[in-house]
Amino acid sequence: xxxxxxxxxxxxxxxxxxxxxxxxxxxxxxxxxxxxxxxxxxxxxxxxxxxxxxxxxxxxxxxxxxxxxxxxxxxxxxxxxxxxxxxxxxxxxxxxxxxxxxxxxxxxxxxxxxxxxxxxxxxxxxxxxxxxxxxxxxxxxxxxxxxxxxxxxxxxxxxxxxxxxxxxxxxxxxxxxxxxxxxxxxxxxxxxxxxxxxxxxxxxxxxxxxxxxxxxxxxxxxxxxxxxxxxxxxx
Amino acid sequence: xxxxxxxxxxxxxxxxxxxxxxxxxxxxxxxxxxxxxxxxxxxxxxxxxxxxxxxxxxxxxxxxxxxxxxxxxxxxxxxxxxxxxxxxxxxxxxxxxxxxxxxxxxxxxxxxxxxxxxxxxxxxxxxxxxxxxxxxxxxxxxxxxxxxxxxxxxxxxxxxxxxxxxxxxxxxxxxxxxxxxxxxxxxxxxxxxxxxxxxxxxxxxxxxxxxxxxxxxxxxxxxxxxxxxxxxxxxxxxxxxxxxxxxxxxxxxxxxxxxxxxxxxxxxxxxxxxxxxxxxxxxxxxxxxxxxxxxxxxxxxxxxxxxxxxxxxxxxxxxxxxxxx
Numbered sequence: 021x022x023x024x025x026x027x028x029x030x031x032x033x034x035x036x037x038x039x040x041x042x043x044x045x046x047x048x049x050x051x052x053x054x055x056x057x058x059x060x061x062x063x064x065x066x067x068x069x070x071x072x073x074x075x076x077x078x079x080x081x082x083x084x085x086x087x088x089x090x091x092x093x094x095x096x097x098x099x100x101x102x103x104x105x106x107x108x109x110x111x112x113x114x115x116x117x118x119x120x121x122x123x124x125x126x127x128x129x130x131x132x133x134x135x136x137x138x139x140x141x142x143x144x145x146x147x148x149x150x151x152x153x154x155x156x157x158x159x160x161x162x163x164x165x166x167x168x169x170x171x172x173x174x175x176x177x178x179x180x181x182x183x184x185x186x187x188x189x190x191x192x193x194x195x196x197x198x199x200x201x202x203x204x205x206x207x208x209x210x211x212x213x214x215x216x217x218x219x220x221x222x223x224x225x226x227x228x229x230x231x232x233x234x235x236x237x238x239x240x241x242x243x244x245x246x247x248x249x250x251x252x253x254x255x
Numbered sequence: 256x257x258x259x260x261x262x263x264x265x266x267x268x269x270x271x272x273x274x275x276x277x278x279x280x281x282x283x284x285x286x287x288x289x290x291x292x293x294x295x296x297x298x299x300x301x302x303x304x305x306x307x308x309x310x311x312x313x314x315x316x317x318x319x320x321x322x323x324x325x326x327x328x329x330x331x332x333x334x335x336x337x338x339x340x341x342x343x344x345x346x347x348x349x350x351x352x353x354x355x356x357x358x359x360x361x362x363x364x365x366x367x368x369x370x371x372x373x374x375x376x377x378x379x380x381x382x383x384x385x386x387x388x389x390x391x392x393x394x395x396x397x398x399x400x401x402x403x404x405x406x407x408x409x410x411x412x413x414x415x416x417x418x419x420x421x422x423x424x425x426x427x428x429x430x431x432x433x434x435x436x437x438x439x440x441x442x443x444x445x446x447x448x449x450x451x452x453x454x455x456x457x458x459x460x461x462x463x464x465x466x467x468x469x470x471x472x473x474x475x476x477x478x479x480x481x482x483x484x485x486x487x488x489x490x491x492x493x494x495x496x497x498x499x500x501x502x503x504x505x506x507x508x509x510x511x512x513x514x515x516x517x518x519x520x521x522x523x524x525x526x527x528x529x530x531x532x533x534x535x536x537x538x539x540x541x542x543x544x545x546x547x548x549x550x551x552x553x554x555x556x557x558x559x560x561x562x563x564x565x566x567x568x569x570x571x572x573x574x575x576x577x578x579x580x
């Protein structure tokens with residue numbers, strides 16, 4: 021029994037590597053879709069997250085701590101819970117059903133973006149806050165406008181922002197709940213690395229699952245390492 | 256200050272609109288009309304629907320998007336208007352779906368049999384018994400600790416069948432479910448078979464999924480009770496009423512339905528699995544019902560899955576009379 025199990029793992033691994041290196045179209049397609057969806061979701065999250073983080077990090081206003089606390093608390097939001105909420109909203113009978121976002125890549129992008137927004141906001145806010153406040157004042161005394169001074173601070177906190185990008189993307193590509201409940205794992209349209217790994221294993225497509233798991237691991241690993249290198253070069 | 260904020264905001268809104276529209280365009284550019292099918296997992300997990308999809312998409316400008324769930328969830332999807340058509344196998348639930356008004360134009364397109372599978376050693380000695388005897392024996396052995404039962408527990412068609420078999424055998428499944436030998440796995444058919452295999456337990460399976468998993472070497476459970484009237488399994492397609500959910504693709508759904516009951520579609524069903532598994536996983540039902548070619552089985556299907564002597568009584572039909580010629 022143990023040898024059979026060992027063989028299954030070794031065989032599966034070998035066949036998985038074959039699938040990866042022969043450029044199996046299914047493997048390539050699913051991987052690219054995963055990267056595209058998670059990448060666009062990260063960009064979207066930054067488009068609305070960066071202004072929020074800048075305001076949270078630089079301005080003092082009533083309710084700031086409450087808002088910060090909210091984003092911090094949302095860091096660990098269970099993905100299936102968010103998936104369920106989004107399903108109810110996107111569903112045809114839901115409030116925004118007319119947008120036809122359910123079982124659609126665009127719906128997945130928006131869902132993943134919402135999921136990673138707390139990471140984007142919290143990490144970036146922290147990075148901005150850790151910048152010496154004198155930099156902003158200095159920029160202003162040198163004649164910079166409010167926006168230009170904010171940009172100067174953002175530049176100083178770039179390492180933290182890079183970390184926020186990496187963490188957001190990694191969360192988006194590695195999560196299952198939203199991808200499955202909003203996307204529905206439709207072959208050729210919304211199936212991504214995690215949903216296929218979860219569902220194909222049960223259909224006996226172990227090699228495919230292992231191949232995709234290796235790819236998922238490599239993507240996350242490669243991205244994190246290259247981001248680290250960028251950071252190190254800057255400092 | 257206020258102007259800066261305004262510029263920030265309008266840039267943000269613009270960026271969001273452009274990126275969403277851009278992606279939508281990019282991802283949709285190559286896409287054709289789509290039909291969303293919520294289907295019982297057995298038809299999808301066996302690979303039958305892949306075979307149908309390939310042939311269908313070669314002939315029609317329609318993309319088939321399958322969501323593989325249980326019959327219960329498929330009906331829920333349909334009721335919310337999230338699916339255009341459902342493929343299901345639980346006549347009682349189907350009738351409720353039709354009378355509710357959401358489901359229209361039901362067509363029976365295939366059948367096979369449920370089967371009680373279990374470990375080769377057969378600790379409860381159910382081989383060659385009737386389904387009801389078998390269940391009684393399993394309960395007895397379960398209670399003295401020699402056998403286990405794995406239940407789908409997911410409101411699927413097979414789960415509905417299992418519950419009705421327990422009832423007909425004289426048991427209350429709700430009480431059995433609390434006993435330790437009764438394992439509720441809440442999973443699709445294939446996963447349930449694998450869990451049953453792991454626990455060396457008995458379970459109810461549709462023959463199609465069982466054969467696929469057995470022949471692929473994923474499980475070693477054996478068929479112990481099979482091919483009887485009480486274990487009949489009938490698959491039908493039901494479209495979602497466009498009057499209730501105006502955004503569903505009704506015409507696309509009917510196109511798929513017509514393909515399923517066409518000679519070509521029926522032949523795919525009959526042929527599927529013959530090469531790989533040595534026998535069909537599903538049997539076509541259209542000709543059988545029309546020409547009464549096997550009167551016994553045709554009668555079983557009528558007894559089990561017809562409502563008021565029809566696969567779809569006229570009050571549940573909507574347009575497309577040619578479906579019922």
